[in-house]
Amino acid sequence: MPENEPRKERETGSENGPITVFAIPGIGEVTTGVNLADLIRGQVVDGDIVVITSKIVSKAEGRFFVGEKSDAVAQETVRTVAQRGGTRIARNRLGLTMAGAGVDASNVEQGKLLLLPEYPDRTAAKVRTELAAGGDANVAVIVSDTSGRAWRTGQTDIAIGAAGLRVELDYDGITDGYGNTLAVTLTAVADELAAAGDLVKGKLSGCPVAVIRGLSQHVLQPGENGPGATTLIRDERSDLFGLGAREAVMAALLRTDSRGFGAPAPAETVVSALASLGLDARIDPSDSAGSATDFTAGGSILATDDERTLVVAYAHGWRAVAGESVTSRDGQPGRTRLLPGDIPPIP
Numbered sequence: 001m002p003e004n005e006p007r008k009e010r011e012t013g014s015e016n017g018p019i020t021v022f023a024i025p026g027i028g029e030v031t032t033g034v035n036l037a038d039l040i041r042g043q044v045v046d047g048d049i050v051v052i053t054s055k056i057v058s059k060a061e062g063r064f065f066v067g068e069k070s071d072a073v074a075q076e077t078v079r080t081v082a083q084r085g086g087t088r089i090a091r092n093r094l095g096l097t098m099a100g101a102g103v104d105a106s107n108v109e110q111g112k113l114l115l116l117p118e119y120p121d122r123t124a125a126k127v128r129t130e131l132a133a134g135g136d137a138n139v140a141v142i143v144s145d146t147s148g149r150a151w152r153t154g155q156t157d158i159a160i161g162a163a164g165l166r167v168e169l170d171y172d173g174i175t176d177g178y179g180n181t182l183a184v185t186l187t188a189v190a191d192e193l194a195a196a197g198d199l200v201k202g203k204l205s206g207c208p209v210a211v212i213r214g215l216s217q218h219v220l221q222p223g224e225n226g227p228g229a230t231t232l233i234r235d236e237r238s239d240l241f242g243l244g245a246r247e248a249v250m251a252a253l254l255r256t257d258s259r260g261f262g263a264p265a266p267a268e269t270v271v272s273a274l275a276s277l278g279l280d281a282r283i284d285p286s287d288s289a290g291s292a293t294d295f296t297a298g299g300s301i302l303a304t305d306d307e308r309t310l311v312v313a314y315a316h317g318w319r320a321v322a323g324e325s326v327t328s329r330d331g332q333p334g335r336t337r338l339l340p341g342d343i344p345p346i347p
Contacts, residue, residue, distance in 0.1 A: 019214035023200040023207035030208070032062035036123075037130035040209060046137045047216025051197030052127070053208040054145040054160060055107060057117040065113040069103060072113050076101035079259050082244025089244070092116065095233040096160060098147055106203075117143060120161025121228030128163045132222060140165035140219045142229070144194035150241060157198035159190035162229040166218045189218055190229050237263040252315040264317030264340035267299055273312050279304040284337070305334035313338045 024043050030036075036057065040050060058064075065072040077090040081097055090101040094116060102116040117123055124141040132138055143161030148154070159167065171185035197210035220226050236242060242260030243251060251257060267283050274281040281303035301318070303309045310320050318338045 017214055019212065021196050021200050021210060021212050023202075023205070024209045024211060025207060027056075027208060028206065030056040030059045032060065032064075034060045035130070036060055037127045037134065040127070040131060041134055041136055044131065044137045044139050044211055045213070046139070047213070047219050048137060048139045049142065049165065049193055049212040049215060049219065050127070050131075050139050051142045051144050051157075051194055051201070051210040051212065052124075053157075053198075053201060054117055054120065054143050055104065055114060056208045057120065057123050057143055057161075058104075058114045059108075061117055061123075063115040063117060064108075065103070065115055066111060067113075069100070069105060069113055072103045072115065073101045076103055076115060079257075080247070081242065081260065082247050084244075091236075094120070094160065095230070096145075096147070098145075102145065116145065117161065121163065121230055122161075124161040124163035124228070125225045128225065138164070138219065138222045142190055142194050142197070144197060146198070157191075157194040159188075159194040159229040159232065162190045163225040164220045165190055165193075165226055166220065167226065167229055167231055188232055190232060193218075236260070248315070252311045255310065255314045258314070258317070261315060261317055267301055267340075270301055270313060270316045270318055270338065271303075273316060274303055274309060277308055277312065279306055279309055279312075281309070281338075301338040302335045303338055305336045309336060309338075317341065 024040065027039050030039075034056075036052065044050060065075075073088060073090065076092045077088070078093055079091045080088055081091055082089045087099060088101070089097060089099055091097045092101040094102075096102060096116075104114040108114050120143040124143050128139060128141045131141075141161075141163050142159045142165065144157040145160045146155045147158045149156065167188070167190040169187040169189055171182045171187070174182050174185075176182060193212055193215070196212060201207050201210045236259060239260075239262055242262055248260070251260060271281045271283065281301055284300045284302045300321075301313075303313070313320060318340050320336045321339055
């Protein structure tokens with residue numbers, strides 16, 4: 001396991017008892033500077049999981065924006081993933097991919113907008129610590145926000161911040177009751193709990209905090225906050241859907257921003273893609289000290305010098321090396337050398 005990769009939790013069984021989910025009533029309007037832990041005191045017991053909507057976290061932190069929504073979205077956007085009409089799906093400064101970069105205009109005064117909390121994991125840890133210090137209980141805390149799903153209509157709440165919680169359960173390599181070995185099975189526990197909390201909080205009821213009782217096996221020991229909800233954010237290099245369909249085509253043609261295409265594809269994949277367009281390409285054996293897919297070994301591809309070659313290469317995380325075009329002497333199209341990663345592209 002890589003040194004900085006969060007440790008994935010394994011299922012250790014459940015309590016098999018009833019699960020109760022309820023909203024804390026009577027919280028009312030939250031204003032800048034309000035202590036969130038004070039809103040929850042006396043309502044929780046050891047092993048509870050507290051789900052706090054991000055909206056009141058943002059209000060307590062004073063994360064208001066006065067101005068045009070387009071300006072707020074632009075401020076929070078790191079990269080536009082897709083846009084259709086007035087709807088922009090964007091990756092924001094927290095690494096979350098959301099409509100409008102997470103900027104919200106609901107349940108807030110006219111003329112104001114709400115930005116997402118500054119550091120949701122940190123806020124969750126602060127609330128957890130203050131509840132424990134006040135003698136209330138050892139609880140897990142989730143900061144939730146509403147998000148769409150790429151392949152389904154509607155929205156659901158997800159965890160954008162968490163503390164004191166096993167945010168995921170890894171079943172990879174575990175054998176099921178039929179003798180099958182599970183693979184690529186990672187349960188996003190924090191997201192499932194956030195969605196459960198949303199069912200009782202609602203959108204218009206004025207109940208921004210939910211408590212889930214009966215799942216204490218997911219609550220960490222006192223003083224242990226865990227990796228937070230940040231660990232559930234997929235790294236851009238492994239994101240298979242980093243751009244919308246139209247945006248991916250335009251990005252490959254323009255070749256000005258490589259973000260969204262993920263890690264470089266294996267050399268064989270690039271060669272195959274070029275061949276599907278009738279373009280000749282081969283892995284250059286004279287420039288490969290090892291496997292063609294071992295980029296650190298210096299492997300490269302020689303391909304037909306053609307605009308389509310540059311587009312295909314870019315979409316697969318490869319670049320044409322400036323000054324490395326090879327002119328043909330037999331009347332055939334010339335060759336250009338391709339290498340993976342961020343190298344100076346041919347203008």
